[in-house]
Amino acid sequence: MKKILIIEDEESIADLEKDYLELSGFQVEIANDGDKGLEMAMSGNYDLYILDLMLPGADGFEICRAIREARNTPVIMVSAKKDDIDKIRGLGLGADDYITKPFSPSEMVARVKAHLARYDRLISSSTASDIIQIRGLRIDKSARRVWVNGEEKSFTSKEFDVLTFLAQNPNRVFTKEELFNKIWAMESVGQIATVTVHIKKIREKIELDTTRPQYIETIWGVGYRFKV
Ligand code: CA
Secondary structure (H helix, E strand, C coil), X not given: CCEEEEECCCHXXXXXXXXXXXXXXXXXXXXXXXXXXXHHHHHCCCCEEEXXXXXXXXXXXXXXXXXXXXXXXXXXXXXXXXXXXXXXXXXXXXXXXXXXXXXXXXXXXXXXXXXXXXXXXXXXXXXXXXXXXXXXXXXXXXXXXXXXXXXXXCCCHHHHHHHHHHHHCCXXXXXXXXXXXXXXXXXXXXXXHHHHHHHHHHHHHHCCCCXXXXXXXXXXXXXXXXXX
């Protein structure tokens, strides 16, 4: 389970964020002042930070800088003032995103998911091999190129992302919702049908017979599985 630290001195806001994130399946901890937040951020093992700018004790600038010196974990900064957001962008502190209060909790959850997915992709692309070879299918992740039985096929960016994600997680069933959340994250909320369209396009390029796919299987009523 992904673990998130909220550093926020307005308790009602912190609690609201926590409720929404927990409903989405995250584990959440809260620090209500900057010094405690800095200490927790540095000592705990979190997957993402939600960091308020104005805090008693260490402020958001200081905490963001300290996090960035130690790790690449995503940081979403929150401020009540649009001017402050512009200022922190200008400072180049290395936060991954900025949200102005008041914000809708569901939008915040969408952004959290997007940054976690992006970070996962970053990690997997830098640690795993760049070439995936499964039977006649060859994927070069760094060059973003695909060959089927020796012949190169062209893929759109999202088709490539879907194919690569499935091929990297073989024999696991993913629902359309899961694929959508992984690949599209916050870009086009609610368009689950786009997953089906992309799977169809990918099959036309990699399968010999799209009615009897040898790579991407449909698991009826559940989703898709990359067969190895
Ligand atoms: Ca504050």
